Amino acid sequence: MILVTGATGNVGRNLVHELVDAGERVRALTRDPATADLPDGVETVAGDLTRPETLPAALQGVDRAFLFPVHGALEAFLAAAEQAGTRHIVLLSSDSVTFPRPGWIGERHLACEQAVADSAMSWTFVRPGLFMANDLGWAAPIRRDGTVRGSYGDAAMAPVDERDIAAIAVHALLAPDPAKTYEVTGPQSLSQIDRVRVIGETLGIATRFEEVPREDTRRQLLDRLPPPAADFLLDQLSAARSTPVPVLTPVEQITGRPARTYAEWVAHHAASFARRHD
Structure with a gap:
């Protein structure tokens, strides 16, 4: 099972469609499943990265997850994912982490990357411009x-194009390459x-x-x-x-x-x- 957080966003929605087309079992985490409008066959569950109590149920049986970068809210998700036996995390990051001066945005993405890297799970970082x-x-x-x-x-x-970012994330989920980073333009x-x-x-x-x-x-x-x-x-x-x-x-x-x-x-x-x- 693959969990997609941020499933109704620009990247997440395209990612869900590609995973379904690839024949994968997909669970989508969204604040409001009733308005998600995701493909048939997707298991849509209510949840929020800023509400830790919603995460254990969403992660049950999940072995890979696409993680949307919510600064300051990833630690609870990662702890719940480790407890659920999740093996691999694909984090949506930013190319700003590679700048000589990452700035306000880059520093927050670096903190998200560090939280994932410090977990017990393998990871891939997707860094679009x-x-x-x-x-x-x-x-x-x-x-x-x-x-x-x-x-x-x-x-x-x-x-x-957000569809191309999703395509990179699909590759990272279906063929996990631990500690790999993809800078995407x-x-x-x-x-x-x-x-x-x-x-x-x-x-x-x-x-x-x-x-x-x-x-x-x-x-x-x-x-x-x-x-x-x-x-x-x-x-x-x-x-x-x-x-x-x-x-x-x-x-x-x-x-x-x-x-x-x-x-x-x-x-x-x-x-x-x-x-x-x-």
């Missing part, structure tokens, strides 16, 4: 007037300006990126992030203007197919960017 799914935050302004406003528009990243180095242009070209709509002062973007980020996280993300964008994020190839090496392009990701999420008509 920027998620393409983050750009779904642009959907509302693109629907409104086609304009994305942000800072450091020329900062070049190599965003990765998409196949192209693209600036924010490039990505907004690709959205327009893929969907056949007019789009543009409008540069705004850093403080304007920071105020927007603070609506959903603590100040240290907002500052870290903006600092990474600033650094990427002069040092583009390198493109890595583990998706192709492991799956035998190219990593999905940004245009393919946009086409997959076309409905999110489409303008509504009354």
